Amino acid sequence: xxxxxxxxxxxxxxxxxxxxxxxxxxxxxxxxxxxxxxxxxxxxxxxxxxxxxxxxxxxxxxxxxxxxxxxxxxxxxxxxxxxxxxxxxxxxxxxxxxxxxxxxxxxxxxxxxxxxxxxxxxxxxxxxxxxxxxxxxxxxxxxxxxxxxxxxxxxxxxxxxxxxxxxxxxxxxxxxxxxxxxxxxxxxxxxxxxxxxxxxxxxxxxxxxxxxxxxxxxxxxxxxxxxxxxxxxxxxxxxxxxxxxxxxxxxxxxxxxxxxxxxxxxxxxxxxxxxxxxxxxxxxxxxxxx
Amino acid sequence: xxxxxxxxxxxxxxxxxxxxxxxxxxxxxxxxxxxxxxxxxxxxxxxxxxxxxxxxxxxxxxxxxxxxxxxxxxxxxxxxxxxxxxxxxxxxxxxxxxxxxxxxxxxxxxxxxxxxxxxxxxxxxxxxxxxxxxxxxxxxxxxxxxxxxxxxxxxxxxxxxxxxxxxxxxxxxxxxxxxxxxxxxxxxxxxxxxxxxxxxxxxxxxxxxxxxxxxxxxxxxxxxxxxxxxxxxxxxxxxxxxxxxxxxx
Numbered sequence: 251x252x253x254x255x256x257x258x259x260x261x262x263x264x265x266x267x268x269x270x271x272x273x274x275x276x277x278x279x280x281x282x283x284x285x286x287x288x289x290x291x292x293x294x295x296x297x298x299x300x301x302x303x304x305x306x307x308x309x310x311x312x313x314x315x316x317x318x319x320x321x322x323x324x325x326x327x328x329x330x331x332x333x334x335x336x337x338x339x340x341x342x343x344x345x346x347x348x349x350x351x352x353x354x355x356x357x358x359x360x361x362x363x364x365x366x367x368x369x370x371x372x373x374x375x376x377x378x379x380x381x382x383x384x385x386x387x388x389x390x391x392x393x394x395x396x397x398x399x400x401x402x403x404x405x406x407x408x409x410x411x412x413x414x415x416x417x418x419x420x421x422x423x424x425x426x427x428x429x430x431x432x433x434x435x436x437x438x439x440x441x442x443x444x445x446x447x448x449x450x451x452x453x454x455x456x457x458x459x460x461x462x463x464x465x466x467x468x469x470x471x472x473x474x475x476x477x478x479x480x481x482x483x484x485x486x487x488x489x490x491x492x493x494x495x496x497x498x499x500x501x502x503x504x505x506x507x508x509x510x511x512x513x514x515x516x517x518x519x520x521x522x523x524x525x526x527x528x529x530x531x532x533x534x535x536x537x538x539x540x
Numbered sequence: 541x542x543x544x545x546x547x548x549x550x551x552x553x554x555x556x557x558x559x560x561x562x563x564x565x566x567x568x569x570x571x572x573x574x575x576x577x578x579x580x581x582x583x584x585x586x587x588x589x590x591x592x593x594x595x596x597x598x599x600x601x602x603x604x605x606x607x608x609x610x611x612x613x614x615x616x617x618x619x620x621x622x623x624x625x626x627x628x629x630x631x632x633x634x635x636x637x638x639x640x641x642x643x644x645x646x647x648x649x650x651x652x653x654x655x656x657x658x659x660x661x662x663x664x665x666x667x668x669x670x671x672x673x674x675x676x677x678x679x680x681x682x683x684x685x686x687x688x689x690x691x692x693x694x695x696x697x698x699x700x701x702x703x704x705x706x707x708x709x710x711x712x713x714x715x716x717x718x719x720x721x722x723x724x725x726x727x728x729x730x731x732x733x734x735x736x737x738x739x740x741x742x743x744x745x746x747x748x749x750x751x752x753x754x755x756x757x758x759x760x761x762x763x764x765x766x767x768x769x770x771x772x773x774x775x776x777x778x779x780x781x782x783x784x785x786x787x788x789x
Contacts, residue, residue, distance in 0.1 A: 412653050425589070425623065
């Protein structure tokens with residue numbers, strides 16, 4: 251049983267990590283709490299469903315179209331809606347909640363409310379230590395790991411990454427270095443949405459698509475980033491796997507525990523916040539930021 | 541090279557700059573002195589485009605506003621409507637008060653952020669070598685998170701970071717503030733080196749009169765948002781009212 255719990259925790263943890271990194275990244279750079287973040291994840295899952303099942307595109311084409319279209323949509327939404335009210339944090343919250351609800355109603359109207367299946371990219375399974383693991387799950391873990399490593403390399407080793415981190419810490423001083431905050435925010439939003447899109451594409455074949463699928467992951471992601479420390483990428487990654495493990499353990503150890511996972515992860519978050527208000531990897535120098 | 545005319549800056553109803561004007565020629569090192577609250581920092585921020593930035597981030601958040609009037613020309617071009625990053629691209633670099641390093645980044649990454657405007661990796665690497673020569677202490681602390689640096693090291697880092705992209709003109713805001721005398725002397729020598737050896741034109745805001753006077757050939761004295769006098773150290777020291785009222789000596 252332990253093997254099953256760990257398998258599912260790793261698969262879900264990978265998807266959560268992708269979502270949490272994106273959420274944390276745009277918060278860290280723009281102090282922007284994007285409630286529509288998992289909305290883009292949902293659109294990506296539906297994009298894959300629509301392209302493969304309705305239009306009949308091949309898998310690779312469907313993935314490429316979904317990534318490009320949904321990421322572009324995210325950038326446009328940022329540029330023409332969110333950016334206008336960027337410094338008004340309450341307005342950002344309300345507008346992004348409205349956006350994700352609009353996305354949900356649009357999908358309900360177009361596709362109806364039932365869960366639809368999406369074919370796996372690769373079929374079959376392997377047997378590891380007596381646990382049957384779908385190849386699609388292995389692929390999910392591999393892609394998630396690759397995407398996480400690429401984001402980390404981008405942030406630490408490239409000129410763009412340094413500019414993103416500088417803007418996150420002090421946009422005013424970054425401006426003095428010749429870094430345009432607006433441009434960096436736009437790029438970061440694109441990166442953030444692209445990560446949510448990858449997560450959606452990975453999840454769709456495992457769990458199917460449904461217009462309400464943004465809700466539970468959004469709560470989970472918020473728990474993860476609060477637990478890991480808002481704006482901390484390392485915290486998001488580690489937090490994602492901790493929460494995925496806690497969820498799986500809850501549903502396996504408690505009879506009918508499936509209903510309680512939300513409660514348990516929220517409790518875990520509350521406890522961590524009481525002990526460490528800044529989260530596990532919360533910033534030490536917060537007071538020096540503007 | 542730099543011409544500031546009648547700059548007025550108001551936050552809500554508080555007037556910080558009330559018609560400040562000054563000019564700096566290419567190759568000069570000019571001092572900007574005056575007591576706390578005279579408006580030195582605000583004037584430098586206005587030149588570097590940060591008043592426009594304040595306006596941008598206050599946009600939509602509250603009713604009150606930032607007023608910014610007057611004209612600022614750099615190399616014959618109006619820059620007062622530009623954003624900070626556009627002004628930086630023209631070769632004008634503000635080195636902010638208290639250093640303001642990116643505290644969660646390593647010393648090296650701070651310097652690389654300063655190299656954002658370098659044309660390529662090679663140019664950035666060359667600048668890095670030069671800055672490390674100027675401040676060997678930064679090389680020692682290369683991998684350290686800059687939030688853990690001492691006040692003097694932060695100031696060195698800020699000056700080094702400003703130099704990375706080889707600016708034509710540097711605005712230096714109170715480099716000596718909060719530093720111990722010995723560290724001050726050292727920093728003072730470095731600023732002199734930057735001026736003489738790298739040929740950077742400098743406008744230096746200082747509260748420490750002796751620090752400013754020993755470096756600059758010409759000075760502006762600021763008080764309550766105005767430039768009230770200008771001249772060499774000797775000229776300013778001769779005028780008794782200025783000496784007593786504004787220089788405190």
